[in-house]
Amino acid sequence: MSMRGIRGAITVEQNEKEAIWQAAKAMMQELIARNELDPEDIGAVIFSMTEDLTAAFPTAGVRQLPGFDLVPLFDARQCAIEGSLGKCIRVLVLADTEKKQRDIHHIYMGRAVALRPDIR
Template structure:
């Protein structure tokens, strides 16, 4: 089992934007790591306090194969000067890949959270 991390930012606190961002982020993580929905043990989302229009997991649930994947939403810690409008995710995935082979995905302004991963 491996953890795969990611994050993405949204422009506005709107339901469709939050759902779309969650779908885009998960799709990229799955593609880059060659993971299928059936390989996922659980997905944990967190969102910043300014994203209140929708649960990111509702957007994820719309992806093919995600009807049986356990999904969980939580609130990101409110830290002074932290990034706003940000959705973070942790996938727990059953894979034979080594830790060094996992590709974590940071998109939009969230790339600033992990500048060491920009080349991936």
């Protein structure tokens, strides 16, 4: 078993607590399902958000998912780069898996699919 980094991103339409929580949970649920992970396999999850999202921490929403009570979760601010995608939540999951790097499924949802058009 090896530790792998799994990336993801999702956008929200409103800077509202429930929108941020629901988006973060949806992204994590898809990432877990597509990569056949159990929360017990996850070493840490690092979230970042663009500066226009201030209503809630994505980790507070993800903490509501079953099995995430002991997973280390961390929030950070995304760099403010001119012309970058707004209202975006990004994630880096560090997880133990038997999968090879080429078999990992990185998850991009909403308008965030534009960040990695090479991944579908």
